[in-house]
Amino acid sequence: PSHNVLRKKMYNRNTMTKFLLLAFSDVQELQILHFVIFLVLYLAGLMGTLLIITAIALNHHLHNPMYFFLVNLAILDLGSIAVTIAKSMANSLMNTRVISYPGCAAQVFLFMFLGSADIGILTVMAYDRYVAICQPLHYERVMNRIACIQMAASTWIS
Secondary structure (H helix, E strand, O other): OHHHHHHHHHHOOOOOOEEEOOOOOOOHHHHHHHHHHHHHHHHHHHHHHHHHHHHHHHOHHHOOHHHHHHHHHHHHHHHHHHHHHHHHHHHHHHOOOEEEHHHHHHHHHHHHHHHHHHHHHHHHHHHHHHHHHHOHHHHHHHOOHHHHHHHHHHHHHO
16 A cells, blocks of 8 residues: 555656746736836836946046945845846736746845845955054055955855
8 A cells, every 4th residue: 555655646746837926916006006116116226226336437536445345235236126126017017926937046046146245245345444444554455456356256256
């Protein structure tokens, strides 16, 4: 009898290819409202991030390590917003609640990647402020351009 149970378990496998997401509402008008609200939030985040990047790029007085890392942080935050809000907006607009398994895996991977890179950039920014406050005479030597690029690249890679 246990051999038959084992045989049934072997043939009773399901492969999951899609996930169902919880919808905010089943009412079409509320789904459109959801899309509009998230679109406004996404555009506000996009504009704020682009303003930060543009202001730092155009003002030569802001070309120091702290603002270099701030640009990296802004780019990571823009990615985090795009990864989390885009699928929700698309589902609301297309009146669907489905996300594929690879799409879900990609979304989780990108969110975790951007979140961990965010933590890395914040750590490097804390180190920058530590050197600026505790070792002001060595700041230029320690936080030079090459060191800043290496620290930012290491957070993106790791």
